[in-house]
Amino acid sequence: ARGRVRATMLALKVDALTAAGEVDRADTVIGEAQALAAVLGDERVAGYVAWSEMGLAAVTDDAARARSAAAAAEQHRSDWFDSFAGLSFLLAAADCFDRLGDTDAAGAYLARARPRAAEDRVNVEWHEAMITARSGDPRAGREQVHAARASAGRPDVQWRLRVLEAFAAHRSGDADAVQVATDALEYCATKGIEGARFAPERRAHAALAALVPQDVVPTTPTDGPRRSVPAVTIRALGRFRVTTADGIELELPPGRPTACVKALVCDGGRMHAEALMEVLWPEIDPDRGRARL
DSSP states (O other): OHHHHHHHHHHHHHHHHHHTTOHHHHHHHHHHHHHHHHHHTOHHHHHHHHHHHHHHHHHTTOHHHHHHHHHHHHHTOSGGGGSHHHHHHHHHHHHHHHHTTOHHHHHHHHHHHGGGGGGOHHHHHHHHHHHHHHHSOHHHHHHHHHHHTTTOOOHHHHHHHHHHHHHHHHHHTOTTHHHHHHHHHHHHHHTTOOGGGGGGGHHHHHHHHHHSOTTTSOSSOOSSTTOOOOSEEEEOSSSOEEEETTSOEEOOOTTHHHHHHHHHHHTTTOOOHHHHHHHHOTTSOHHHHHHHO
16 A cells, blocks of 8 residues: 555655656656556556656657657556546546647547546537647637636646747737737746746747747746745655745644645645645555545
8 A cells, every 4th residue: 555655645746746847857766657657566656657647748848758658557457447536537648638739639538538528528518628728729718718717726727828828829919929928928938937936837938038029027926916925835846845835844743634635736836636645545445545535
């Protein structure tokens, strides 16, 4: 059980490093996760690790590696694929291949996800919106992304939606494209999204950066009224720490509470209950896991 938890946490760590643009570190961790998955011989773990490698490959523009990883994830389909995780994988694959420019593969994965939309309609809607804004009808994409912003609460999704809304406006040749791009980049700056952290949407970001004069958008978060100071800062890379805005380090209860926070941080602050139960209590049945949550 501990091996399964460690491998799952390593896959989540790869996702976090990839999102942060730390692709070299992510590549090292994925190697460790793959080695552990091979020893365990667990279908779920192997599928999750391959899924994480697919995301890393998309960020590094390695289409061949992404295709291989996606195929590996599907080769290790088990009960996880029939749960919400299977839908999430299909949507992630659609997003990855669209970013790689393989719109046929992206469309095929999205077509497989649509019949399962009732499992997580919001997730399906914002993935469809991003793909349309990036490579489909730009006017429809702009409308869809704008609507999706109201329901996508995850910070890691919000900044991408704003960037893609501006990118769609640019692709459409809309008169307000420069202003929308400026607003999007200002929003990203206030959230600390800069440099390598634009990796998931680097092409769209490059197009916006070319539109907006360099002296208009700050490259780091400002101290102005738009910036909000978090109540706590959670550091998941290196030694795990939770500190207040005043720099006071908080002590979480050992065991499951700390593991729960780590898992949520690695997954962008939002996880389905089943995924969290798999991390915290991989050895018990779902009903008992729900009761413990």
